[in-house]
Amino acid sequence: MTRYDSILDTIGNTPLVDISQLSPMPGVKIFAKLEGQNPGGSSKDRIALKMVQLAEQAEELRAGDTILEPSSGNTGIGLALVAKLRGYKLRIILPENVSVERRQLLEIFGAEVTLSPGEEGSNGAIRMAETIAAQDSSYRFLFQYGNPANPLAHYEGTGPEILKDCPEIDVFCAGLGTSGTLMGVGRYLKEHKPEVKIVAVEPPAGELVQGLRNLDDGFIPPIFDGDVLDGKTVARPRESIEGTRRLLNECGIFAGVSSGAAVYGATRYIARTMTEGTVVVLLPDGGWKYLSSGAWTDDLDTVVELATRINYW
Amino acid sequence: MLTDLVGVIGCVFAPAVKRGNPVAVDVKIPTVLRAQADGQASVSVDGETVGQVFDSLIAKFPGIKPNLIGDDGGMHKFVNVYVNDDDIRYLEKLETKLEAGDTVTILPAVAGGAI
Structure with a gap:
């Protein structure tokens, strides 16, 4: 259907695109879910x-x-x-x-x-x-970190879309912020295909937050349940920006910096554990909001230095 | 039967070989814990597992212990530990094995993400 009553009806049903050219193993395919295609520009x-x-x-x-x-x-x-x-x-x-x-x-x-x-x-x-x-x-x-509607949106929407478009999925990989995407998609996939592995990728936020006084200032989102995950990888600014550039240069996909991080996490998981199979990686937003960061244009060291001070995730 | 025998021989010999090779790894200390580690950002310690690396670190810097180990003897709930970028909670936790040249990164758990 391509005719809608409201822009809100165009939320979801985002495309899944083959980006296997980024796979470190010839037997492993990678598909990217382009959440930047949502009307507000993100998942x-x-x-x-x-x-x-x-x-x-x-x-x-x-x-x-x-x-x-x-x-x-x-x-x-x-x-x-x-x-x-x-x-x-x-x-x-x-x-x-x-x-x-x-x-x-x-x-x-x-x-x-x-x-x-x-x-x-x-x-x-x-x-x-x-x-x-x-x-x-x-x-x-509304408090997205503790609101069950956050993972529910992905349990009812993103998860079923992925399984319908890619029934052969073996691994789902996404960035970890509130954890809503990973919890919702993860639970849906495990209920319908228990052997699917769920892999989280996170920024080194605990290092970048300069004002952290002690560990008791730490935070774990109330909706987070570690049992849903099978792996978790930290992606630093350099790897995230390299991933963002590979998406553009090798796949023609203009995505945000956290998408580059998710790609880094997926390729790392593949290289470490897989010889064949299919990975779906979720790209949360497009690149538009990051043009001022120089992510695609500046010298890599310059962008990385800036990314340790500016919140691009 | 043959498999059992190979298993027994493996058990007898493998640990002896491993004990002969203490493993030195780099541990990255986050900003928030550096005051308890003489201000150092990176420390080289020996250990064949993450748990052993923690023991070495605590022997060197006793003040860091309550920030690594929780009341139940397991990892502090607001600490994430990575071996070469992978979170040990999803590997073998404190039993995660290390090889020479591995990097162990300690990071506090805080809110992140494109929220």
């Missing part, structure tokens, strides 16, 4: 819509309410799109060191943006949002 459109729908059903959201959410950009942009069409106001707590394009997009969609200290990373944005929500009960705090 987060799915969870934004689901969180709002479930809150509406529970009568926790009414027209005119203000939604509050900590986000480094993508969830905020998805929520801004949904909020605009459903009649809600939106306030996003955004770490001040995210790429300029993310802030611009939030603002043109009409979100109120409050900046949190960059050196505290996403932890700082979460803390600030929690404080505001505790002080003012008129805000509707």
